Amino acid sequence: MNTKPRKHLVGLTLLAVGIAIGWGLAQWNPAASSAAGSTHAPAAAASPERKVLYWYDPMVPTQKFDQPGKSPFMDMALVPKYADEGGGGAGLSVSPQAIQSLGLRTAVVEQRAVASSIDVVGTVLLNERDVSIVQARSAGFVERVYARAPGDVIAAGSPLVDLLLPEWLAAQREFLAVTALKDAALSAAARQRLLLLGMPETLVARVESTGEPQGRYTVQAPLGGLLAELMVRQGMTVSAGMSLARINGLGSVWVEAAVPEAQSGPLQPGQTAEVRLAAFAAEVLKGRVVSLLPEANPQTRTVRVRLELANPGLRLKAGMSGQVRLLGAEQTALLLPSEAVIRTGKRALVYVVDAPGRFHPVEVQVGAEIGDLLVVQRGLAAGQQVVASAQFLIDSEASLKGLMPQELAAAEPALRPGASPAAFTVLGVIEDISTTEMTLAHEPVPALKWPAMTMGFKLADPKLATGLKRRQTVRFSFTQQGDDYLITAVEGVSR
Template sequence: MTLRSELVLGGAALALAAGALGYGLARWSQMDAPPSTTETGRKILYWYDPMVPSQHFDKPGKSPFMDMALVPKYAGEGEDQPGMAIDPARTQSLGLRVAEVRMGSLSSSITATGTIDFNERDVAIVQARAAGFVTQVYGHAPGDMIAAGAPLAAILVPEWAGAQAEYLAVRRIGDAALTRAARQRLTLLGMPAGTIASVNRTGRAQTVVTVSTPVGGTIKALGVRAGMTVAAGQTLAEVNGFGSVWLNAAVPENVAGKVRLGQAASATLAAYPGERFTGRIAAILPSVAADSRTLTVRIELANHGGRLHPGMFASVDLGGSDHQALLVPSEAVIRTGTRTLVMLALPGGRYQPAEVRTGVEAGEQTEILAGLAHGEKVVASGQFLLDSEASLSGVKARPIAAASASAPTAQPLGAYTTRGRIDSIAADRITFSHEPVPALQWPAMTMTFHLASPGQAHGFKIGDQARFSFDQTAQGPTIRTMAREARR
């Protein structure tokens, strides 16, 4: 190799080394350089994939997780405001609809379905009072409707003949004590009072007795036939009264806690359109049906004219008075399985999930027991998309305890005052039948208030008249002060 060739090769090697060194220095300076700024002067902290917001990158480019560009995260973005911001144009395309949290009247009635059944408390068991032979039956069969006192069978009782003859002989002697003893023996042998009276009146033995039903109704079982032998105490028939029936209503498990013994109920049947049958809850059965998750509530209905027949299907309304409650549209509630959320619509086009505790649902409205305050706004349509985006962006839900502090307009303690009669008192709540509250446009009604402290109702009792003040909180109307008043 010539000297000239060696010089050319050495120069090339030096050039390559210089280029590599320059690239390394440039790369090192890029790695150590602070995040860049945009033309508007906003400092970029890092880039991230909106679908994987926890992973940060130091420069723009394509996401390694999704086929999309990385998004810059600016300094101070969202740090001073809760929730997340959504572009107004995007909210319009999502079709978001916002509803205000408000106080309103909520019906506490429960609707259920049920079937008519026999009243098993109105059952008569007809038995033979003495051993004998069936000499006659009266053509009845199971399922027949019979009146009270209707004959079922005639029974010949041979052993009565000797006892009755003895009684008649003692009576002729005229000894009052012996006569009473002989008559007592007839009773102990199972002889009906009517048969004894007939023997005493006619002076002849009566060995055939007619067995009749003590109640009217339907024959559920009949075990007597002509010519058969019966023993003392043998069941001849079972008769179910038909003056009243049971309506067994299947109440869903989630509202079963609101039914009470003696509660009024009404039913409608397809057989009698436009007619309503009323009664009261006579029993609440102890077990829940595993397949339907319903509790059986037994309602006793009068059966005038025998119009209600076992097996008939009925729609049942378990009546309850309306009460005031904090309400949101039911479609605004998001149930995840572990908690219940709503999506708050905050000022400035921001949105934040909030935990809530719900109560009764009726008429497409859901009662909010805790987590929201009167006047706040929630998303009633499109909230599931916002909730998904909030989860991806790492936006935390507002806890229930923070709801009161976020109320848009805080009312002073005891902002509303009225008077009423105490209907019930519990550990943390009290029910008043109170006068109107003009400031809230409430009419006179019966409703339940929360107590600000457990001992607030100490010394008060049901029936007391009281003047009280309350305010609206995330938990609902809460009593602040109470003072007993003389009855008017």
């Protein structure tokens, strides 16, 4: 009989018995039982409660609420924002693969000396300060009009018209009669009378030297320039004080340019400028700002700036156009690429690089644009890195996560669900009005830190525009809804 299979069977049986005994001891041993219980405790214990920072509407993530409830903007429940999700001051993480696929570029905020300048289009105009009006000093008749026409360029002293002046003729004869009496006092008084009648000193001297009255008088141009108007013709009767001609000097010309209102603040009279006219493209003309006109254009939101240029050789002609560069003083400023700034209408944002793949938004105040760079007045420091491309995609992701600049998040109070946005009441003058919108020049709004300005508002109800008209003073109340400001009530005010 073969005993080998039997030995195998016995061995397997003993092994099974040993395993069973070991399992039983493990179940009975208190230490082992405690260890097993501790091993399963984390899985059985409830996870700690997550901290809620605020609630928000995913469609309007910038508005925060301190309690759950229904969104006042959309027909949906508010969503909690947890502390372990980031946002509200935390940065935004972007994977290296996403950065590469987006083609994300960064730029460094630089501090350097720049000479601010503004490039605008200008038009050459006649210098309206260099104008002479020629008038008749006594009643008479036009005997001759010299070959002149409006638009002619004439020299100083050029004859314009010959006038026959009977009143001057009678006064000169009286003067000659008094002079014949050899009475110095009477002669001086008669001579003074001729001057008071408007006779030039040269004409009176000619009457004295010739002893003959000079009833015919030739009117001459007092200065050289453009004969803008000639208001007399041969045979006309003229009265004392009647305008005969208008002459505009050409020794200097004006160049007027329309500067955007946002860039007009630093401009000052006396500031230097460079002008490049299309007619003389290779030549740079030097000029200076003589005045800033006191009214802005309400349609284009520009301010008119007037320059004065010398006009040697009378080359510059009214109506010419060209490029004007207004030069400012050199100053030190922080600069960043214009493409790095996101303008939302209410604020300007940039995304600062905290570490490779991590960014956070910062609100900035920007100034003048110099080429493809912007002057940063507040919000950044020299040496910081900012996102220069693909920042709109990052901004969209940040908005979905409720990520906002820290100072703005702290400044915006949380609303209770169902509560209406705060309303502000202020006086204003209607500049433009329709059934859906109203443009008002309103007083300051201290609660929003707004200065007095002109801006557009939407109307909550078209009936609010009933009975109102332009230039009317009104008291109106408005609220903010998203990026829009909505007028909820308006009434006329008598002043």
